[in-house]
Amino acid sequence: MQQLSCVESCSSRLGIDLDALRANYRTLTERVAPARCGAVVKANAYGLGATRVGAALYREGCRTFFVAQLSEVAPLASAVGADAAIFILNGLDPASEGACTAAGAIPVLNSLSQVTRWRASARRLGFPLPAALQVDSGMSRLGLAVEDALALAADPACARELDLRLLMTHLACADEPGRAANGEQLAAFRRIAAHFPGVPASIANSGGVFLPPPFHADLARPGVALFGVDPGPHAVGLRPVVQLHARVLQIRTVAAGTRVGYGLDHIAPAPQRLATIALGYADGWPRSLGGAGALWHRGIRLPIVGRVSMDSLTVDISALPQGELAEGDFVECLGPSQSLADAARDARTIAYEILTRLGARHARIFVEDGNAEIVLPGRAP
Template sequence: MEPPLHAEACSSRLDIDLDALRANYRMLAERVAPARCGAVVKANAYGLGVARVGAALHREGCRTFFVAQLCEAGPLAGVVGPDATIFILNGLDPGSEAACAAAGAVPVLNSLSQVARWRAHARALGRTLPAALQVDSGMSRLGLPAEDAIALAADPALARELDLRLLMTHLACADEPGRAANANQLAAFRALAAHFPTVPASIANSGGVFLPADFHGDLARPGVALFGVDPGPDARGLRPVVRLDARVLQIRTVAAGAGVGYGLDHVASAPQRLATIALGYADGWPRCLGGMGGAWHRGARLPIVGRVSMDSLTVDIGALAEGDLAEGDFVEFLGPSQSLADVARNAGTIAYEILTRLGARHARIFVEDGNAEVVLPGENP
């Protein structure tokens, strides 16, 4: 779908297929049923825009959302409404208790100090406050150690102060189904969950959704899988959500022996046709892809030559016939020819990092039900 005219003010555009996002949520929800399915939309919905993403997921029936920090709850609450629950995965920063209670968010308490501060605030308010508990089942990142969780479960005053909505843990190796660590974490979590028999349990992240049903618990919380990234070798059926295209700024032919880009790292061995593209590391394109990554146009790969600059990079267009590419045309960086996983593999990283680093200068074009909404840089996506 061609974007509306005012998107032409931008030299790059990021298409976000909300229909595909909703289809991915439906597939994930069906896979974990009868468990419920939530959605992790932290980091501004992995960089895509939490307002549109959150609203689309809410329209699809999602009522449980997870963000990382309390500051992320406000923009999400404004679009998902009062019938949704927003959990704060990082829990409570010291001094944020009043703000969290006022926002109606549910903190995921990860330590005894967080629990103590939230309980104290409940006593000060004279009412029970909602909370989730995270227990450490073996990842050694966030969560209560087993002995602390068991001690809390035995505290008769806990239920008078906290309304526990969820008991959760996080899998360290869910993207590697064969790892024994997964079964070990599940066993450890079940042992702790037995001390909280009336509290819903959650262990499955995106990768966990594709593990056996024992891992689905009462609530799954997929994140990156919503955006079409396969979270493991057994994941199938997810639809790509993002496409990134950037404009050709200039086309030239350089002579043999000409250096290209900063440091003149690339030297043409023969006359070479080049296109300079309006995409750089300020737009989230990894600098390490200089000399090894590529763009695509009409089925042809256009290798990046020289370094990736802040605002531009250069590609070899020798695979294209004269006239197949002109200044102002767009070439593909993410899309049918090159996935997030492809780019991540070339950059020596993971698709999560590529997705969340995509910059603020792209025109974001949200497509849903045959309609396109353009959000320009500086506007709130």
């Protein structure tokens, strides 16, 4: 096990609390019981590292995982047991059927063309292939049209060629519990599901987990909630999983009227003490936080002044006592003083985007059961 001293030369540290991740999975599992709870770990587990996140969830009892693309299957499969099912939410790209079969993954078939190609593969192999069907219940993004789904349900050859493991849909407004669209989608999906007796059903994403039990169906598919992001106003009991700290590169005092940063957008209204921080948009910190967001140090807000550049940004540290912060110290970007939701609000975006954009230059520190595993920049997380 590497020691924490390995990260001393790194400019930023991304802490990932796998104990909190596992606790969140337990919370979500209890919330949807007696339905089962899977885990969406697409986009490299929302940027945090699919192998370590997947392994931790597997240790907690998760056996159903969802990724977005076939390329995401192999890293996850290497980290979980052979008894885990891995579904590909985007389904199959043309000519990828053989690779999907070899990987042992289960495609979520979203269109008639995907269904047709997967059925043709089954006929060539001479046995039914596992699949999920996604139906469009009102979001108009991915999924079979109602008439196409019903035609498949009525086709006896389809049952001989497809081993249907799941029938699913996706909620457009699950983070807004009061929207009538949620009930409309549930009703539409149930009408379609009635034509697929015996096939497990899945409706709830992270927000859907906190909707009433009918939305939980047989299997829930939480994603961002696993990482401690509240997916709606009624979400409770989730623990934050990530913390981010970045190093102070330089400290200076500027006179009133001094212009700062690209475009010289910030003009010091009075003498200011400024710190340049090793964090920029190449590290996933949104450019829109320039002049709007903040970093923190020991509970004191440090406003970002001027623009966020590729590798650095500048904060006003005038509120700190003289000598409180020195070059080489770290300040808090995400943590007890600033959540993903806080940063997203200031950036005028959503927590999903902040989380998934966190870059590869951070040293990642995975903490579980009192142990720390360190993945240095440049190595696959």
